[in-house]
Amino acid sequence: MADQLEALQHLQQVDGQLYQLRLAKGQKPGELEAARQAVAAQEARLKALEEQVKALQLQQKDREGELQTREGSIKKLQGQLFQVKTNKEYSTMQHEIDTLKADNSLLEEDMLRAFDSMDSVSRQHKEEAQRAAEATRHLQQETVRVEGEVAALDAQITTLERQRHAIAPDVPAQTLELYERILALRDGLALVPVINEICGGCHRRLPPQVVNEVYLKAGLVMCETCNRILYQPAG
Ligand SMILES: [Zn+2]
Structure with a gap:
């Protein structure tokens, strides 16, 4: 019985270490979680900004269409100005032209502001893309680190398992x-x-x-x- 207990003590010493090493190995993948989440969050930010750019571009296209339609109307009215018979008709038509022109200059101001917004969103996108690249790089580094640590743990585990195989037959x-x-x-x-x-x-x-x-x-x-x-x- 004394021999048995002595062999068991050896075994327990090895098994205790094996338990801790396997526990540590099991926790390793979790260490990548934060870096992985950072990458996902950064990608979500990029996507949101890309959608913002797309929406602004669509808006801008609509405004351009509107602008052209009004310019067409203005040209048409300007052509008709020569055909009107009375001063009253003339001034009504002139007023209509002026209103359309005023609307267009407001629209042009909107478009300039939208260009500024697009600029600022693009700048933001550039910054966030840089951060996304950094987050990805960090995740890669962390992955390499964790894989290295897992390999080291595996090596220790293999050594201890070999020791265990040598001791176990004594029990x-x-x-x-x-x-x-x-x-x-x-x-x-x-x-x-x-x-x-x-x-x-x-x-x-x-x-x-x-x-x-x-x-x-x-x-x-x-x-x-x-x-x-x-x-x-x-x-
Ligand atoms: Zn007890």
């Missing part, structure tokens, strides 16, 4: 099976020391007879609270 099959079941259920910690009559796993005080059994090393003794295997540390 009888039945004990190993029990130990591994506890290991899976109890976050990689299946074998714990008894320290000052307290379970090293759940930190509850152990009954004196349990402490005694552990001390005697007559068989496997488990903590009644957390079901972990107990051992008496040397010294």
